[in-house]
Amino acid sequence: xxxxxxxxxxxxxxxxKAGDLSAFETLVTRYENRIWSLAKQLVQHDEDAADVVQxxxxxxxxxxxxxxxxxxxxxxxxxIAARLAYRVLEKRRRMPIQSLETLLGxxxxxxxxxxxxxxxxxxxxxxxxxxxxxxxxRIIEQVLSELPEKYRAVFWLRDVEQLSTRETAEAxxxxxxxxxxxxxxxxxMLREKLTRIFGADAPQLLAAE
Amino acid sequence: xxxxxxxxILGDYIDGEIDPEMCxxxxxxxxxxxxxxxxxxxxxxTIALYRDGELVFExxxxxxERLHQAIRQRWQEKFGSSNT
Numbered sequence: 001x002x003x004x005x006x007x008x009x010x011x012x013x014x015x016x017k018a019g020d021l022s023a024f025e026t027l028v029t030r031y032e033n034r035i036w037s038l039a040k041q042l043v044q045h046d047e048d049a050a051d052v053v054q055x056x057x058x059x060x061x062x063x064x065x066x067x068x069x070x071x072x073x074x075x076x077x078x079x080i081a082a083r084l085a086y087r088v089l090e091k092r093r094r095m096p097i098q099s100l101e102t103l104l105g106x107x108x109x110x111x112x113x114x115x116x117x118x119x120x121x122x123x124x125x126x127x128x129x130x131x132x133x134x135x136x137x138r139i140i141e142q143v144l145s146e147l148p149e150k151y152r153a154v155f156w157l158r159d160v161e162q163l164s165t166r167e168t169a170e171a172x173x174x175x176x177x178x179x180x181x182x183x184x185x186x187x188x189m190l191r192e193k194l195t196r197i198f199g200a201d202a203p204q205l206l207a208a209e
Numbered sequence: 210x211x212x213x214x215x216x217x218i219l220g221d222y223i224d225g226e227i228d229p230e231m232c233x234x235x236x237x238x239x240x241x242x243x244x245x246x247x248x249x250x251x252x253x254x255t256i257a258l259y260r261d262g263e264l265v266f267e268x269x270x271x272x273x274e275r276l277h278q279a280i281r282q283r284w285q286e287k288f289g290s291s292n293t
Contacts, residue, residue: 021284028280036268050272054279061283114216117248127257140258160259184220191248191255199251 005030013070024064028057031074034161035081041156042085044149052088056081078161082153082171089149114181115188121199130198143193147186154179155186210238212245223252 004012004026015023035056039049059080060073067076123130130136144152157168158179165183169176215238221227222235239245268276 019288021281021288024284025277025280028277032268032273032276033265036272037264037266040266046269046272050268050275053268053272054276057276057280058283061280061287116213116216120244120247121251122247123251123254127254127261130258131262136258137262137264140262141264144259144264155259159256160264162260180220187220187223187252187255190259191252194255194258195251198254 008071009073010070013064013067013073017064024061027073031077032057034074035077038078038081038156038161039085041144041160042082042149042153043088044145048088049085052081052084055084059084075163075167078157078163079167079171082157082163082168083173086153086172089153114184117188117192119192119195119199121195121201123195123198124200125198139197140194143190143197146193147189151182151186151189154182155190158183159187210234212238212242215239215245219249219252223249223256 004015004023007015007023007026009027009030012023012027016027032053035053036049039052039056040046043049043052056077060067060077067073144155147155153172154168157163157171158165163171165176165179169179172179174182215235218227218231218235222232227235239249
């Protein structure tokens with residue numbers, strides 16, 4: 001399998017289409033952690049996330065011949081995984097215990113007021129500098145996990161996985177307008193929380209590892 | 210343009226999906242509003258942290274093994290014995 005590792009996604013897809021299992025397994029190895037991360041962010045549960053990852057790769061295997069441009073394998077796979085993760089969330093929503101927030105999650109929210117930024121302060125450091133510190137990863141992961149599910153899902157697909165607005169809307173089964181509104185709210189919430197930690201006037205929380 | 214209106218189109222502005230006329234209004238407001246400048250700047254930094262931070266978690270080994278096993282099994286069902 002190692003010998004395939006240097007090949008591009010497009011080459012591997014073509015080989016896999018021709019029946020080369022090791023080429024497909026190389027793609028799996030290349031993307032499994034990324035798809036796991038996506039699934040984990042969306043469903044927030046290990047077993048469910050593992051099922052999503054497995055179903056995503058099996059779906060990709062079944063439909064590989066439909067993928068014309070093999071270089072798009074990553075984006076295509078992310079969309080498949082996001083759709084499967086969303087199905088898990090929908091199933092959970094139908095369960096008897098559900099919060100009002102989740103119930104309201106499906107509505108149109110374009111006209112809801114956008115929360116105003118409360119803490120407005122420059123950050124002490126640039127993102128590049130912050131990313132050189134190991135605790136930054138822990139902080140951004142923690143802060144993201146505090147977002148409501150519907151905002152976290154959109155933010156992850158758009159800003160981390162870099163899917164387009166349309167791809168995100170299709171995967172989550174919501175309108176493009178809702179993607180934009182949720183993304184804006186997610187970014188505002190994260191900005192607020194991170195400014196409390198990284199802002200120039202914020203207490204030095206970073207020092208307390 | 211007021212801060213409130215600016216907030217509504219902030220996402221489009223940051224993603225470069227705003228129409229040129231709105232963009233000009235947006236930037237004219239920003240030039241006179243340090244508060245909005247900071248909001249835009251810190252929001253860009255927020256996005257950059259997540260985009261460049263490459264938050265990738267490692268799939269636990271038991272799930273990974275199960276995944277590869279399931280794939281090999283499905284492959285065999287679909288294509289017969291492995292031909293690698």
